[in-house]
Amino acid sequence: MRSIFGFLYKYFQTRPTYMNWFSQLITSTIGKKLIMALTGLFLISFLIIHCTINAMIFLNDGGVTFSHWGHFMGTNPVIRTLEIGLVAGFLIHIFQGLLLIKKNRDSRPVRYQVEAPSPKSTWYSRSMGLLGTLLLLFLIMHTAHFWIPNRSNQFATGEELNLYQMMLNIFADPLIVILYVLGCISLAWHLLHGFWSAFQTLGLNHQRYNSIIHFVGTAFAIVVPLIFALMPIAIYLNWVH
Amino acid sequence: MKLTLKIWRQKNNNSKGEFKTYVHDHVSPDMSFLEMLDVLNEGLVKKGEEPVHFDHDCREGICGMCSLYINGRPHGPLQTTTCQLHMRSFKDGETITIEPWRAAAFPVVKDLVVDRSAFDRIQQAGGYVSVNTGGVPDGNAIPVPKKVADEAMDAAACIGCGACVAACKNASAMLFVSAKVSQYALLPQGQPERKERVEKMVAQMDEEGFGACTNTKACEAECPKSIKITNIARMNREYYSSMFTNYEVTVSGGGD
Ligand code: HEM
Numbered sequence: 001m002r003s004i005f006g007f008l009y010k011y012f013q014t015r016p017t018y019m020n021w022f023s024q025l026i027t028s029t030i031g032k033k034l035i036m037a038l039t040g041l042f043l044i045s046f047l048i049i050h051c052t053i054n055a056m057i058f059l060n061d062g063g064v065t066f067s068h069w070g071h072f073m074g075t076n077p078v079i080r081t082l083e084i085g086l087v088a089g090f091l092i093h094i095f096q097g098l099l100l101i102k103k104n105r106d107s108r109p110v111r112y113q114v115e116a117p118s119p120k121s122t123w124y125s126r127s128m129g130l131l132g133t134l135l136l137l138f139l140i141m142h143t144a145h146f147w148i149p150n151r152s153n154q155f156a157t158g159e160e161l162n163l164y165q166m167m168l169n170i171f172a173d174p175l176i177v178i179l180y181v182l183g184c185i186s187l188a189w190h191l192l193h194g195f196w197s198a199f200q201t202l203g204l205n206h207q208r209y210n211s212i213i214h215f216v217g218t219a220f221a222i223v224v225p226l227i228f229a230l231m232p233i234a235i236y237l238n239w240v241h
Numbered sequence: 242m243k244l245t246l247k248i249w250r251q252k253n254n255n256s257k258g259e260f261k262t263y264v265h266d267h268v269s270p271d272m273s274f275l276e277m278l279d280v281l282n283e284g285l286v287k288k289g290e291e292p293v294h295f296d297h298d299c300r301e302g303i304c305g306m307c308s309l310y311i312n313g314r315p316h317g318p319l320q321t322t323t324c325q326l327h328m329r330s331f332k333d334g335e336t337i338t339i340e341p342w343r344a345a346a347f348p349v350v351k352d353l354v355v356d357r358s359a360f361d362r363i364q365q366a367g368g369y370v371s372v373n374t375g376g377v378p379d380g381n382a383i384p385v386p387k388k389v390a391d392e393a394m395d396a397a398a399c400i401g402c403g404a405c406v407a408a409c410k411n412a413s414a415m416l417f418v419s420a421k422v423s424q425y426a427l428l429p430q431g432q433p434e435r436k437e438r439v440e441k442m443v444a445q446m447d448e449e450g451f452g453a454c455t456n457t458k459a460c461e462a463e464c465p466k467s468i469k470i471t472n473i474a475r476m477n478r479e480y481y482s483s484m485f486t487n488y489e490v491t492v493s494g495g496g497d
């Protein structure tokens with residue numbers, strides 16, 4: 001017994017160095033951004049899958065293909081385990097993002113009277129906090145529409161909901177369609193800066209690869225939100241039914 | 242030229258400042274911005290008023306002492322130092338708003354003068370190299386590829402004026418610190434302290450209360466010495482590699 005206390009005492013007395021360097025890394029301004037970049041890229045990889053599966057509605061087969069894959073994603077044990085990582089990724093990105101917004105504001109307690117930033121700096125790069133907050137509001141609405149009811153129902157009854165039919169119902173409301181399109185627009189601007197920015201944060205800025213990173217980032221930031229935005233629009237206009 | 246100047250006046254660090262408006266009608270387009278302020282101050286002194294305090298030293302764009310946030314941009318409309326900015330960059334009859342650098346880490350001392358010693362403390366934390374005593378080493382004794390030397394020299398061009406902090410919406414000092422980290426990390430002479438340096442300088446930067454980097458490029462766009470944000474990516478790499486692989490150092494910041 002004594003030796004355990006003795007060990008614990010020593011353990012906390014000497015502050016284990018591995019905790020020291022790691023906590024120092026992730027609480028530094030650079031480490032905070034490292035977390036943003038890693039979770040951001042992880043969320044980007046999620047968007048690829050999410051977008052691909054949802055785009056199955058454009059097959060216009062009454063939701064057969066879409067529901068097949070939706071069922072796979074909703075029930076496969078590997079995917080369900082990865083989903084925990086996804087929720088964690090979102091939460092970490094959001095909390096760290098909000099903390100950074102606060103930290104960065106505190107770094108300039110007195111604002112300027114006149115601000116006329118150079119055109120070489122884009123407005124959306126300076127508005128990542130605003131765009132992120134809009135995305136957060138969108139996410140709350142979006143998960144309340146589909147993910148939360150579906151998972152709660154699975155939890156309560158073991159049955160999945162008919163997500164395809166739910167989409168048709170929800171996107172019959174023009175206001176909701178507009179809110180979804182606005183969400184997609186926020187995502188586009190967030191990614192237009194975020195994609196490239198994550199590479200810069202990771203230190204991956206190299207003349208040889210910069211143009212390809214910019215190209216892929218720009219294409220991704222336009223194509224993915226565009227496909228997403230077309231979903232509620234297509235359903236509202238009855239292209240997909 | 243006739244100008245209306247809206248200038249931030251603040252008695253000292255503890256007092257609340259405010260904007261005061263001055264009409265200045267003895268301005269020649271050939272004056273530098275600082276000369277324009279000199280003439281304004283001469284008039285104020287003659288009237289028995291307190292002159293406007295602002296920082297300056299070399300007045301040839303090399304010391305980094307002059308500051309001023311002019312019409313919403315550090316060092317005004319051109320990518321130069323304020324001492325190298327001339328009144329021909331403004332229009333007759335224009336209203337010019339002049340503010341001090343705004344950052345928690347750069348407290349206002351008086352009027353337009355801010356305390357930039359946070360930069361000195363960051364430098365003291367790690368911005369140096371060890372040199373042996375003894376005879377002067379031969380020039381070019383250590384081979385350095387020309388491109389690398391150029392890259393290091395470009396980083397070393399930083400004059401520590403703080404325009405990057407002033408321009409950044411986060412009041413982040415990353416461009417400055419990354420230039421100082423880069424100029425040594427690139428060269429053989431900087432290797433002995435390479436890992437400790439970046440750890441200590443970043444720790445001190447955070448200690449001073451500068452913000453994080455959102456990669457907006459606002460700093461690069463305003464830097465009078467054209468320091469590039471490739472340096473920030475390099476500093477990030479240096480920092481990760483140091484934090485993940487360095488032998489343990491106790492980082493206390495150390496510069497005070
Ligand atoms: C699918 C959703 C999202 C994706 C794919 C995404 C992706 C990214 C990426 C790649 C970055 C760049 C990281 C870097 O600069 O190193 C970023 C930055 C950021 N994100 Fe997100 N994000 C998403 C949602 C959100 C949400 C919901 C918030 C809510 C607060 C948010 C807040 C931020 C902030 C504040 C930054 C900028 C941090 C900074 O540079 O100071 N993001 N995001």
Ligand code: FES
Nearest residue numbers: 298300305307324
């Ligand atoms: S006074 Fe020295 S750089 Fe302007």
